[in-house]
Amino acid sequence: MVLLMISNGVSFFLGAFLSLHAFAGHCPSPSSQSGSMSLQSGALRTLRNNEESEKCTNESLFPEGVQRFASGISHVKKEDFTNTFDLGVPIDQPKKGAEDVLILYNKKGAMPKRLQSSSTPMELLKTDEAVEQCDYMNVILTNYDPGRAQCTVIVPQYESYHIQKYMRVPQTGHRELNSKYPLEPVSRGHQSNGIEQFLPPKASDTQKNWDMLRTYLASIDDVLKELRPIVDKISIKNTVVVMVCNHGQSELLLNFACSAKSKNLDISNVLVFATDQETKELAESVGLSAYFDERNFADVPLEAAGRYGDRKFVAMMMAKVICVQVVGLLGVDILFQDVDIVWFKSPLSFFHNEQSPIYSFDAYFQDDGAHSVRYAPWSSNSGFYYLRYNDRTQYFLNSLLMHGDLILKTDSHQQALVAVLSEHANLYGLRVKVLSRDEDDFPGGYHFHQKTGKYMKSYFKGHKKPYLMHMSWTKNKDNKLLFFKQLGEWYLNEQCINRKPDEIHIPKGDDFVSTCCSNTALFSCHYRDKPSIKPCKDSPPIDKGGKSFW
Incomplete structure (x- = not known):
């Protein structure tokens, strides 16, 4: 069948x-035939009904x-x-x-x-x-x-589980949709305006990935040996929270830790993959476990990315692939999250709930909100996801590692991840659950930047009680910091922002946490057209013509 x-x-x-x-044959129904049938005798009506019913059943x-x-x-x-x-x-x-x-x-x-x-x-x-x-x-x-x-064609044939896409585009040049051309096979990422979202990596992209893999694979045994005692010590219910950070993003990492401490949330199973020694020391100063592998992360820039997709951004995306894949090899479940996140309550309770109707899935992703051809069909955000350890999830991570050239080509960890995810869900039965943007539990930039402010206003009124806020869909670190401040979720004191460990003065008798972490949120207004826990009507807009959120 x-x-x-x-x-x-x-x-x-x-x-x-x-x-x-x-x-x-225009099979009759009681309503459509009532007028004509009323002219017939009861016996004839019954006979005709039986004949028509038999005819329609067999035809x-x-x-x-x-x-x-x-x-x-x-x-x-x-x-x-x-x-x-x-x-x-x-x-x-x-x-x-x-x-x-x-x-x-x-x-x-x-x-x-x-x-x-x-x-x-x-x-x-x-x-x-x-x-x-x-x-x-x-x-x-x-x-x-x-x-x-659009036409959808079903062909009786030896079965395929992929959809082959055709469009009326020229065979060469700018292949924009035009009805005068015959239908031609195109990639699934081919848009009607001629832009192709999936182009194969160049030889130079593959060579860069091979160079990275050569170093990584040569050191993998030592890395696993060094990581094993750390993971064994901190895992809770066989789960480790994995984060990766360079010094340019370290204030967001510190804010995550300070925010969690202000709410008395347990972050003892967080493992930070620091890409420099300064970040390792900062993470440990707020009580987080940290690991710095100079062999593989020596080339990651210290500075924060200036924008989505730039060289520094892509370098961090490659680091995101490595740190999750290597922890998976130790046989634990993984909650991976970016540093631009604050918890309101521990999300681990959501994934550890064995009574949940979605507990049987292998992988859970936050909905990015961008339901575009680049991320179809999952729209999965690569900055917050949970993987239950098994052969399917580990092979997915292994395969993503080998697709580093696709990350380099697309300037996007997320785009490559979705492409590999789709194939593994189809070929190996990897069960993937995207935590829909239309639900309340895991909001991100899509919710924060909504023009109507519908979700955020409901959140400020206490009607929404999410697990976290992920400040995605935001141009750079500086904006994330300002948005968190007026959201009422910034807990890192000013003297500890954008500082290396030896640049932070800790008064005698105090420690790093008491010096750098505030017990209460450090609110300030910056943009009137972005969500704020208090009205910021006197602040300028960040978007041209932006109207006040309140």
């Missing part, structure tokens, strides 16, 4: 459905040429389907004309029992009933953008 579900694609099949309805809705894979059809509500089957991807809210899921059945035996004897060509069913006879189920996720003329 082959069941093909096309999510959000009902409008595309409307024409086909109408023609199938005609092909089916296929589909022409003979497709009956081996399309013999029946139904539809169910999208919300009902995705509540019954957790696809793992963030589910967009249903919109008019795309509220339902379409289901095709390859033979009568695959159809729900009620449909096998029904005279109605296509019924709206509950999901459990719609799939009650299905032994296999293939799910296709497809966009429902009314602005594009």
Whole structure:
């Protein structure tokens, strides 16, 4: 049995459905036949009904040429389907004309029992009933953008679990969508404006990755030997929180630690991969375990990245791959997070809850919020995720390590991660759950920068009680710091910001924590058009024409 579900694609099949309805011989329904039937005697009415019912039951809705894979059809509500089957991807809210899921059945035996004897060509069913006879189920996720003329083609063939994409573009030059050209095969990252989001890495990218791998693989045995006692000592319920930081980002790391201490949150199982000695000393000064591997991190810049995707940013992305992969080799679960995060309560309680309906997934990612072709279908943020240790998750990490040239090519750890994630979910059954942006527990930059401020205003009123805030979608470290201050989540004293350990004066009788960490939030206003726990109406906007948040 082959069941093909096309999510959000009902409008595309409307024409086909109408023609199938005609092909089916216009089977009668009680409502449509009531007028003409009223002219007939009861006995004749019964006889005609029986004849029509038998005819409609035996006659296929589909022409003979497709009956081996399309013999029946139904539809169910999208919300009902995705509540019954957790696809793992963030589910967009249903919109008019795309509220339902379409289901095709390859033979009568695959159809729900009620449909096998029904005279109605296509019924709206509950999901459990719609799939009650299905032994296999293939799910296709497809966009429902009314602005594009899209065809979805099902070919009876030796099975493939990838979608082949065609567009009307020229074979060479700038390959922008144009209806005058024939359909040509393109990559899944090919946009209608001609931009291709997935280009193969160049030989120079691969060589750089090989150089990095050569150093890493030559040192891996020593690294594991050094890490083992640290991980064994700090792991809680076989889980380690992994972070990576250079000195340029160290104030965000320190703020995370100071914020957690002010809330009495346990961060004893945090392991910081410092890319320089200064950051290692700072992390240890606030009670965090830290590890500095000069063999592999000597070339990582001390400074913070100036923007997303610059050279310093990409160097840190490579460090993010290494630190998670090597900890995974020690057989523990991993919560990886960027340093631009503050906890409101420990997220480990969420992932350790064995009663949770999503506890059986292998990997959990924060929804980045950018539902673009680059990150489809997961939109998974690479700055906050949880991996349960098993062969599937470890091989995913091993494979991502080997795709370092793709990170170098795309200037994005996230884009490469999603590409590898998609293949492993499909090929190896890696169960991935994205913690949807439409839910309340794990907000990030998408929520913080919403123009309407809907989520953040609800948070300030106490209606939302998330685990954390991830200051993603923010240009650089300086802006993150200012946003945290007016959010009311900055706890690092001024004299400890952007300082090396020997530059911080600690009064006699005090320690680093009492000197650098504030017990209460250090609020200050900076931009009127960004969320603030108190009104900042007198501050300038950061965005041109930005209106006051309050």
